[in-house]
Amino acid sequence: MKFATKLMVLGAVLAGGIAFAEGANDPDVKARQELMGTFGGAMKALGDMAGGKVAYDAAAAEAAKKALVDGSAGIEAAFKNNATDPAGKAKPEVWTAWDDFVAKAGDLNTAAGALDVTSAESIGAGMGGIGGACKACHTAYKAS
Numbered sequence: 001m002k003f004a005t006k007l008m009v010l011g012a013v014l015a016g017g018i019a020f021a022e023g024a025n026d027p028d029v030k031a032r033q034e035l036m037g038t039f040g041g042a043m044k045a046l047g048d049m050a051g052g053k054v055a056y057d058a059a060a061a062e063a064a065k066k067a068l069v070d071g072s073a074g075i076e077a078a079f080k081n082n083a084t085d086p087a088g089k090a091k092p093e094v095w096t097a098w099d100d101f102v103a104k105a106g107d108l109n110t111a112a113g114a115l116d117v118t119s120a121e122s123i124g125a126g127m128g129g130i131g132g133a134c135k136a137c138h139t140a141y142k143a144s
C-alpha cells in the first residue's frame with residue numbers, strides 16, 4: 001500500500017471513530033436516541049428469552065415490557081421539538097405528518113401493553129406485533 005493511501009485509510013478510520021464516539025450533540029436528539037436505545041435493549045432481552053438464548057426470567061420480562069410501555073408513552077414528548085443534529089436520523093416527515101407519527105407511537109404502546117410476559121412462548125407470540133410497530137414507524141420516519 002502506498003503511504004498516501006495508508007494515510008487516507010487511517011484518516012477515514014479516525015474520522016469514523018470520532019463520529020461514532022461523539023454521536024448526537026443536540027440534547028433533544030440525544031435524548032430521543034437514548035429512548036430508542038432502551039427499546040432496542042428491551043427487545044433484545046425479550047427476544048433472547050423467547051428464543052431460548054437466556055432462561056425465562058419473569059422480573060426481567062416485566063421490566064422489558066414496562067420499558068416499552070412507558071417509553072412509547074414518552075415518544076411524543078421526546079420528539080416534540082423539531083431539533084436537528086448531523087447524527088440525527090429522524091426524517092422531516094416526523095413533524096409534517098405529526099398526527100400519524102404520534103398514532104404510530106400509540107400503536108407501539110398498544111402492542112407492548114398487550115404483551116403477555118408469563119412465559120417465553122407467550123413473549124415469542126407477542127413480539128411480532130411489537131416489532132411490526134417499530135418497523136412501521138422506522139420505515140416512514142427514520143432515515144437508514
Ligand code: HEC
Binds near residue numbers: 034036105131137143
Ligand atoms: C413512532 C415512531 C417510532 C417507533 C414506534 C419506534 N421508533 Fe425507533 N426511531 C424512530 C426515529 C424517528 C428514530 C431516529 C431518531 C433520531 O436519530 O433522531 C429512531 C431510532 C431508533 C434507534 C437508533 C437510536 C440511535 O441511537 O441512533 C433504535 C435502536 C430504535 N429506534 C429502536 C426502536 C425499537 C426497538 C422500537 C420498537 C420497540 C422502535 N424503535 C419504535 C421512530 C420510532
